[in-house]
Amino acid sequence: MPRYFFRTHLGDGVVVDPEGSELADLEAARDAAKGLALQLLQGADGDPELLKAVLFVADEAEEIVLEFPLVDALVVGAMPGPQGGGETLH
Numbered sequence: 001m002p003r004y005f006f007r008t009h010l011g012d013g014v015v016v017d018p019e020g021s022e023l024a025d026l027e028a029a030r031d032a033a034k035g036l037a038l039q040l041l042q043g044a045d046g047d048p049e050l051l052k053a054v055l056f057v058a059d060e061a062e063e064i065v066l067e068f069p070l071v072d073a074l075v076v077g078a079m080p081g082p083q084g085g086g087e088t089l090h
Contacts, residue, residue: 003060004029006036010053020060029057030066037073 005020023029033055041050050070057066 004032004065005058005062006033007056007058008036008040008053009056010049026065030068033057033066033068034073037068037070041070041073 001022001024003020003022006017008015021029021032023032037055040053053070055066055068055070056064057068059065
C-alpha cells in the first residue's frame, strides 16, 4: 500500500507528519485529509487563523498529490472527490 505524508501549513509554519500513513489510494488520502482537517478545526478553540491552513499530502517520492484547505472540511454537502470542493488532486 502506498504511504502518504500530511503537512499542515499555517502562515509561515509547517507541521510535518514524519511517519505518514499507509492508505489504499489517493481517494483514501483525501478522506484522511478531510478527517484530519475536521479534527484540527474542532481542537482550534475558534481560532479563525486555522481556517487559512492548508493540508498538503505528499506521496513516498515527496511529490505533493493533494492540497486540502482546512475550510473545505466545513463545506456542507460537499461531494467526495475533486469536483466536490476546493481541494486539488494531482
